[in-house]
Amino acid sequence: MNLLIFLTCVTICAKDVLSARILGVFMTPSYSHQVVYQPIWKELSLRGHDVTVITPNPLHDPKLTNLTEIDVSSSYKIFREANEAELLFKKSMLGEVKRFSMLYEKLNHHQFSNPEVQALIRNKNQTFDLLLVEYLYPSMYALKDVFDCPMIGITSLGLTAYGNEIIGNPKNPAFDPDNTFTVSSNLSFMERLSSAAFDIFTRISSKYILLKKLDKLLPQYIGQEIRPLHEICMEFSLVIVNSNLALRNAKPTVPNLIDISGIHLQKPRPLPEDLRCFLNSSNEGVIYTSLGSNMKSALLPQYKLDAIMEVFSQLPYKVLWKFEKEDLPNKPANVEIRKWLPQQDVLSHPNVKLFISQAGLQSIDEALLGKVPMLLVPFFADQHFNAHHMVEKGAALSLDYHTATKEEFKNSILELMNNPKYQNHVDELSSIASDQMVPALEKAVWWIEYVLRHDGAKHLSYSGKHIPFYQFYMLDLLAVFITSVVLFIYISVFTIKRIFQLLSYMRKSIKTKKSKNIGYYKGTNTHIYSFF
Incomplete structure (x- = not known):
């Protein structure tokens, strides 16, 4: 057995x-x-x-x-x-x-x-x-x-x-x-x-x-x-x-x-020594910037790059930028560029205080894992939706790539770096995202x-x-219901109207008949009176 x-x-x-x-x-x-x-x-x-x-x-x-x-x-x-x-x-x-x-x-x-x-x-x-x-x-x-x-x-x-x-x-x-x-x-x-x-x-x-x-x-x-x-x-x-x-x-x-x-998320791994030293030495906070694997930063037109670098040069923070070329002319002293970076591990470093991103879903996943507030610059597909959702949840601010000014860019960065409410909302969302059965x-x-x-x-x-x-969506049933109600109301109104018309006609007929009878009797009486 x-x-x-x-x-x-x-x-x-x-x-x-x-x-x-x-x-x-x-x-x-x-x-x-x-x-x-x-x-x-x-x-x-x-x-x-x-x-x-x-x-x-x-x-x-x-x-x-x-x-x-x-x-x-x-x-x-x-x-x-x-x-x-x-x-x-x-x-x-x-x-x-x-x-x-x-x-x-x-x-x-x-x-x-x-x-x-x-x-x-x-x-x-x-x-x-x-x-x-x-x-x-x-x-x-x-x-x-x-x-x-x-x-x-x-x-x-x-x-x-x-x-x-x-x-x-x-x-x-x-x-x-x-x-x-x-x-x-x-x-x-x-x-x-x-x-x-x-x-x-x-x-x-x-x-x-x-x-x-x-x-x-x-x-x-x-x-x-x-x-x-x-x-x-x-x-x-x-x-x-x-x-x-x-x-x-x-x-x-x-x-x-x-x-x-978060299927692609992994436990933080040790960073390369030079990168670890750069992040460890940045006690004032680091801004990590990456536009993802599709919308690369190196593809930006020069006037956009110049505007971004001008803003970065005015900040009291270090910037780590995934920039897909070996060289960036006129790069500010506080900016470090790398052609590739282990993004999940960078975002998990405690000195990284802000993530400037294109609002890709996987990038947002990684930001929530590292509990880093975001400045989102969406370009296409689901990125606008994702950016709006994070802004509504209080974990990010968003800028329009085509219309944002240097002042808006700088003010958004300073707001996110200095206002603790964004960090609090990111912590809440991170807890929700990571709490899986x-x-x-x-x-x-x-x-x-x-x-x-x-x-x-x-x-x-x-x-x-x-x-x-x-x-x-039960539109056929709704159409039948509305038609039935309208038809019922129409028949009811028509019937009531006809009843009132009939009553009015009957009233007029009775009144007319009474008037004729009264006239007849009055005429007779006059005739009688004159006879006597």
Whole structure:
């Protein structure tokens, strides 16, 4: 009997740890995106799964024997050129949507035409048990049909309006604007109106413009017939989102949307000796400046650099600046530049008192880990939303790159360095962000293996995602209700009006009849009186 129980337990455990063949497709040529995905595919490989990944940032780790990486890093050139254009002039939100749609098309052409990607797609003997795909590139969802397997989406950002729609996640744009909107909460009437209009526009443009274009693009690269992308989009088993309540507003979510946060964060490591000495000697406080991996400081036009350096030279603090060139002419004496810096470790140093950042989500994660207030200068995508959210939470100030003056820049720095309220709010948000039941990586991998264990986990999917929007928001029922009420009121008013008309007519008739009778009697009496 004991042997039977033991064998049963071994069988169950073996079923749980069986190796699966997993395809990961993480296409954004941006290191800040890839650092969210890298720990996941690495851990899956370490757990014995056979993992193949298409990525612009391969790990190239020889110890990961279960991992095959297809390198599409050549697409960085396309992404870099698009980001450089952002520095030249300011775009509207609709202009941003158009720009990213065009960028996606270019990246799709480039990455799909990669010889290794083509060899993978056209290999008829290739099979996978699961597709992990970046929840941003709808064209890559087509690989679900190519390999006929369940699909999980993972995103390093919050969800777009259409991203919420395809899993049936409720979203009210008046109180929960799109993550590419310019504000995050406490919207005025006009902002709510703009948010609702933007929400509708992005849903329509995603579903009826972008997806239609991609449907025409895919056949030349897929080499087989697949369903329209809007149908494939509805079949996500699970969506994993890099977010938590310190970084977003509280809102309802469907069961197959899983929040993780800080998956790329690590314990502080020892700094290089020269950097450690620089920070240790800066008792007055250090301002750390970095515009991230996409919007590099070295790309700024000279007049902007001159303005920034003039402000830095007037400050009583040292500045550590991630500047991606060897030399910076006219650099102030209090400024130290490095082409690369271990950002998490720098932000964890106690002498770093302010972080000047582009408001990327991963940078904000790292600032909260190090408990450092922020001066945010957003450029594109979700950065405006992130900046507004941090300002609303009291942990940061924000400046418009295109319009901010030197005085505003200097005053914002001094306000953040000297007013303790920002540090207090950062401490609160840091506590919220770090207080997690299980580590983010463990949570993400558990849910991925959950989907494998349950053959796609269809029971997590919300059935409401399939119904038209007018049914979801009960617009048809509301229309019937309003029509019924209006019809009832109309019939009631009409009936009452007719009753009053009838009563009035009857009253007039009776009055007229009485008048005639009185006249008749009066005439008779007169006649009688005169007769006598």
